[in-house]
Amino acid sequence: MRVFVTGAAGFLGTAVCRHLKNNGDEVYGVDLQRPADQDFVTTVMDLRHCKEVYAAVKDCEAVVHLANSTQKTSGSCPQKMYSDNSAMNANVFQAAVETGIRKLIYASSTQIFAGTRRGNEPHRPSVLPYLPLDENLPPCPGNAYAASKEAGEALLRYHSRWNAELGCTAIRWPLLVTQEKVNYFRERKPAEKPDPKNLLDVGFSFLEVNDAADLVNAVLRSNQTGYKQYFPAAEQNRLGWSIAEIIKHFYPHVPLHIPIQEMHNIVNISSITENVNWGPVNSSLDID
Numbered sequence: 042m043r044v045f046v047t048g049a050a051g052f053l054g055t056a057v058c059r060h061l062k063n064n065g066d067e068v069y070g071v072d073l074q075r076p077a078d079q080d081f082v083t084t085v086m087d088l089r090h091c092k093e094v095y096a097a098v099k100d101c102e103a104v105v106h107l108a109n110s111t112q113k114t115s116g117s118c119p120q121k122m123y124s125d126n127s128a129m130n131a132n133v134f135q136a137a138v139e140t141g142i143r144k145l146i147y148a149s150s151t152q153i154f155a156g157t158r159r160g161n162e163p164h165r166p167s168v169l170p171y172l173p174l175d176e177n178l179p180p181c182p183g184n185a186y187a188a189s190k191e192a193g194e195a196l197l198r199y200h201s202r203w204n205a206e207l208g209c210t211a212i213r214w215p216l217l218v219t220q221e222k223v224n225y226f227r228e229r230k231p232a233e234k235p236d237p238k239n240l241l242d243v244g245f246s247f248l249e250v251n252d253a254a255d256l257v258n259a260v261l262r263s264n265q266t267g268y269k270q271y272f273p274a275a276e277q278n279r280l281g282w283s284i285a286e287i288i289k290h291f292y293p294h295v296p297l298h299i300p301i302q303e304m305h306n307i308v309n310i311s312s313i314t315e316n317v318n319w320g321p322v323n324s325s326l327d328i329d
């Protein structure tokens with residue numbers, strides 16, 4: 042399969058491209074920069090330029106769209122970030138549809154539903170409508186980046202609605218980390234308290250980056266059509282606390298869809314397992 046991967050020079054993009062190449066796929070990676078230490082070719086491309094995107098995707102069979110601006114890369118200008126992301130998403134999605142591509146994966150974010158409550162504000166009310174968390178949480182963006190992700194999901198649903206053969210998947214990524222960071226979470230388990238800068242209403246979720254790349258691969262191999270939304274996460278939270286402790290301290294008034302004693306994780310990933318037969322294998326905080 043020839044796969045067009047945007048944001049190929051990034052943390053997730055590098056892992057995805059390497060995973061797909063190892064699987065035998067032909068990867069056409071693009072980014073605003075060309076890294077020196079990758080073992081595959083990344084073409085420099087500005088996705089805000091519509092004609093370049095059409096030319097790039099015309100011979101591809103699938104698109105993995107990971108490239109979007111953040112507050113840091115947009116020069117701390119929220120309106121520019123939102124505008125740039127909207128242009129990139131519109132160009133990539135439209136070009137994919139018009140050139141006959143039938144597989145489209147979009148990198149969304151857990152920030153889309155998490156509001157603004159951070160680790161140093163545990164007594165502020167949670168914006169979450171229920172627990173455990175899952176892929177169906179309604180949007181509650183707390184910044185322009187999250188709002189641009191919400192707009193990207195809406196655009197993907199629009200294309201899916203009018204193209205019956207199109208398989209569109211938005212993946213709401215949690216914190217993506219290296220194996221070294223997983224080891225760090227494991228060694229300090231349980232953590233004394235959450236990072237004051239982290240959003241509280243993402244459920245302390247995380248995922249090792251190779252597990253993330255494996256999910257992208259699993260979605261590409263599936264026969265899904267229509268629009269799907271996924272929220273992948275490790276089986277444990279990065280604090281290493283029990284579910285009862287986390288709910289007591291951070292979500293005491295959030296309604297529970299199932300009793301605490303039946304809740305195996307703060308994040309329910311059962312729909313991903315059922316649909317594409319995926320589960321995290323590198324993200325465990327348990328010592329083998």
